Amino acid sequence: MAMPVVDADLLAKELYSLLGPKRVSIGDTDRDTYARDMWPRMLLARRAGQPEKHRPTAIVWPEDVSEVVAIVKLALRLRVPIIPYGGGSGVCGGVVPLYGGITIDTKRMQALRSVHNDELICDVEAGLGGERFERELARRGFTFGHFPSSIYCSTVGGWLATRAAGQLSTKYGKVEDRVAGLTVVTGRGEVIETDGPNRALRGPNWTQLIVGSEGTLGIITSARLRVAPAPQITIYRGYEVDNVNDGIAAIRRVLQRGLRPAVIRLYDELDTLINSFSHKTEDDNVREDQRVHELHRHAPQPTRATGALPTWPTPPPAPDGVLDRLRLFAKNRVGNLRKDAMLSGLGHAATFNRLADAVSSKVTKRGCRLIIGLEGSRIRTEVEAALTFAELEAAGARDMGEQPGLSWLSHRYAVSYRMSPMFRDGAFVDTMEVASRWDNLPELYQAVRTAISRHAVVMAHFSHAYADGCSIYFTFAATAPADNLPAAERLYDAIWQDGLAAATRVGGTISHHHGVGLLKAAHMANEHREAMAIYRATKASLDPAGIMNPGKMGLEAHIADASIPVRSQTPTDAPARFPLDEAKP
Amino acid sequence: MSEKLYAQLIATVGADFVSPIADTSGNFAAALASDFYRVVPRTPAEVAEVMTLCARHRVPVHPEGSGRRPSPHSRDRDRVFVSTRRLDQIVQLDETSLLVHAQAGVTGTRLQEILAPRHLTLGDYPPAVLAPSLGGIIAVRTPGKSSARHGFFEDAVVGVSAVLADGRTVHTRVAPRRATGPDLLRALCGSEGTIGFITSAVVRIHRQPEARFASAYVVPSIEAAIAAVYLALREEAAPSGIRIYDLAETAAHFRGMPIVDQVAGKSKNGALMVVGTAGPTDLAACDRDLVASAVSAEGGETADDDAATLWWRRLHHGESTPAAPPTFQAMATPRKLAATYHAVLNAASAAGGAARAHISRFDADGAVAFFSVEREGKPLPADATAPHDVALIELCKRAATDAGGWLPGSRAARLDPYFAALRANLDPLGIMNPGALPE
């Protein structure tokens, strides 16, 4: 299909006529800003001072669904891609405009239109930011129960588009478990609504076919989401188990007994070790890293009184995020090593991982930490808490009291603000969230950990538990000097290639909640195999012209073949399907 | 049918498992003009081979579950009916993850029998819901397949293997949750064999509960009963079953029992509510108490639990009920439930008939009302044929939908063009169960 070459000025003129000049931009700063999300691989390039490779031709800020329809119709006429953009907090390159085109920022569609008390359903526009959404609901006595670490910088539409998970998902479910209907502008430029009681309707479940499609089928403009009454009580606790496998067994017992704690997190040995260091020395840490604390001023934290909802704190809380702990651990605790020592540690990942294995069991002497929290209606939560704690103890877990749980609760958004220091110090950090059934969860843990630890320092925690399985969240860090970008990218790609291949090999899924975007596009064929035919057919149905977020999710075979698409798919070597950027470099 | 296809089908599944289907109308001329064959493959690979052959010969394929009803399809062309009867294997029972992988021909009832000695269960679904083959349960969506404790049956399906129109087999990968694009198996569930032929499925199972309680309540009205249910659900009670009977329905189901007078004595709009709770003993008792206090907040009171235990035995242990099966069912969201109920009752009485109902299969989406429509005191069967009976039933159904209820078999009609395109893309020859869903 040959695409006409579209001139950026012409496109802008057309867009002005739809939205007026104020809600359209072709300015360089905006085009740079909207060129990427929070995908760490792109942050490496940014740190190395590389100009953005793929920029949108124009950015627009529609205010309602009819404007979105008009923009999509224009894009159809001119044959230019559309890239939906929520908060830009995605970590997989989902918003990268591989072929240029129109980036639609949804954030001016941000009304919480209604909350139906009797049906516990709200109607909300896709561009509403997570924190504001929760606050608005809290004011009315409800919660959506979705608390991703990125709650300050992600949108409702972005959550739905990526099948996101909040920290309390064990009780409230992932976002896809709480959606009753969607309003979507499809790639045909039509509005569809997928509402209706699913069990009374025949045919495919369109809601579940569109949720998770990361902008490749259409733009979600609003959604009907299930809310819950705001919790009456919250109960938090810490436990210790001898090792990861015992912890896994304990969690499984709880979930399979039909109990639903809001949060249950098991840290592996290294994660527990780092945890225990940072907890012991909170005061020291506060003094030792003022720079991070400055960042905290902009990072409202939850308090016990507000439960899951963040409040603006004074004074700022102590550093506790995984990355920070890693830094402080390397920097201050192990014989006062300094930055270069940390980097050297990260640079010899395999050795470090082996050492850490030996050290962690000796130093902690206690095994692995497990955090558990329950919330909800008073009476039932109390009964459920008693049963849950009894079950954990029956599984051999040792009660450490309330403090570890509360400590987790009060620092649980901190990690989001600590990536930059790692990058500045010449390292990088990323996370890989896989999942599987309980049956092969230990195998999945070992396989992925072994695969990553060849290249990077790696630790993990188990969270987002279900009766039939659990997710594992690996955090890995490695050195990547800013002056050698190709080497850094090679290392980064190798970690992902090996980690995801290991996950697939042992029967796990390659993503529990971060999505696919560009990062995992090449692995989609292995993930879904022949079932990709159903995704492609759905794509052909909703977006026959192929204008919706092209190049993502492994839908195009040539993208799926490349191990890491961005590097091999510059606009010039890609088939000239969307030749916009070539026309206007 | 071409001799070649016939021979190839026999070569694939064996001569014993390819049989002509007689025209039940006895119209032999029509039967001669086209061939209907039933093919009974033993493995998913054989299903794939049959699909490939039929695609090559452009012959439609109609999946058949455990039922062997005469086919309603017109004799305008050759057709192959592929029965899942011999796809009867349990592929894997994963007691660690509480998942069972079974082939499409295994009935839900059979699965329950296999699970029971291991203290496992598919969930608190009435046996009637589980009677069909697994493939049928998943492929055909009806609103009754839900339970307050275990949710909509389809949501328990975590993986499906299916054969597409071109003979390709897809296996959706099993994970508790994932974020790798659309949930592709949701295209297969409820699509009645038009997207793929389901050969097996992985389904969540549960441990049998440690304790069960059944309690009965007398409530002043249907509205009060519905309000009590949602009050209890909001307090996070998760009953294993809830049913509300209006007064007439109570009389029909519990004839001769004291509960009938108790409900009648409560108010002329009085209703009976029976609730089962299950789980760890403390939690099951807690749920029971939450329901009881919700009921009392709505002006109801606890009654003798005889009616409740009888209801449970009838629902789950095959004890017979004196009432005839309901005439039709309608699903409604919590807000529309009472309105739907009253609309049907009013419509029936305005037309000189009567209606009564029980409401059941509650979940967050709503519940299902089972209506018995009566003429001159006689309940009408679902398949009534007398024109004035049919008209009365239609009137009641229309009243239900006008009040915001949904009849089984509704479609999101505005999405039809998208469904047609999805089908056309996967099945350009149109051989996947044509006629099952609108094309």
Ligand SMILES: Cc1cc2nc3c(=O)[nH]c(=O)nc-3n(C[C@H](O)[C@H](O)[C@H](O)COP(=O)(O)OP(=O)(O)OC[C@H]3O[C@@H](n4cnc5c(N)ncnc54)[C@H](O)[C@@H]3O)c2cc1C
């Ligand atoms: C510090 C940090 C912490 C994080 N923590 C979590 C976490 O706890 N849990 C979690 O699940 N994720 C987490 N993430 C990842 C990220 O926040 C989620 O993927 C989030 O759902 C993305 O939302 P967004 O609005 O930022 O979407 P964007 O990044 O703007 O977009 C993501 C994808 O969705 C598409 N899209 C966006 N809006 C729409 C729409 N309205 N219609 C159609 N398509 C759309 C985009 O095209 C893109 O492909 C974290 C990220 C960071 C940086």
